[in-house]
Amino acid sequence: MFNLFKKSPTKYNNIDATAFAELIKKKNHVVLDVRSPGELSEGAVPGHIMINFFDSQFKTLVAKRNKSKTYLVYCRSGNRSAKACALMGDLGFTEIYNLKGGIGAWNKMPSVS
Numbered sequence: 001m002f003n004l005f006k007k008s009p010t011k012y013n014n015i016d017a018t019a020f021a022e023l024i025k026k027k028n029h030v031v032l033d034v035r036s037p038g039e040l041s042e043g044a045v046p047g048h049i050m051i052n053f054f055d056s057q058f059k060t061l062v063a064k065r066n067k068s069k070t071y072l073v074y075c076r077s078g079n080r081s082a083k084a085c086a087l088m089g090d091l092g093f094t095e096i097y098n099l100k101g102g103i104g105a106w107n108k109m110p111s112v113s
Contacts, residue, residue, distance in 0.1 A: 011089025012073075012096035014082070017105040020045075020072055023097060029070040034058075034084045035103070039076055043107050045099075053080050059087060067093050074099035074106065 015023070023029060024045070031045050034053040051061050053075065062084070065071075071093060075081040078100050085098045099105060 010086065011093075012082075012085035012098055014078070014098050014100045016100055017109045020074070020097065020099045020106070021109065023070065023072055026070070028068075029072055030065065032071050032073045032084070034073060034075045034081050039103075042076065042103050044103070045072075045074060045106055048074075053084050058084075059091075062088060063091050065093075067091075070095040070097070072097050072099065075102050077102040077104060 024031060024047070031048040033044060033048040033050045035042075035050070036052050036054060037050065040050075051058060055061070071085075071088060073081045073085050073088070073096065075084070078098060079102075081102065082098050085096045088096050101108075
């Protein structure tokens with residue numbers, strides 16, 4: 001009965017902008033921007049692909065991606081991308097990283113500002 005309140009483990013890792021930038025240097029990754037196209041004016045991580053989290057086809061579009069790659073996921077603040085990462089984990093993706101603080105955290109890094 002008390003197991004009702006246990007938090008299930010996350011299927012992704014929350015990382016800061018520095019760790020996110022380090023992972024970008026490695027091969028076999030996809031940088032996934034889950035913001036809406038209108039949010040691109042806030043900046044973007046180089047080499048990203050965009051799949052809008054609010055698109056009705058989001059789950060279908062993500063499910064078609066190669067599950068053997070590492071996914072570096074971000075949004076505006078980190079909340080939407082965390083939801084996207086959780087969904088991706090449910091879909092069978094295993095190497096998923098969420099950028100804590102989103103594009104705002106990325107933009108504050110001296111090397112990318």
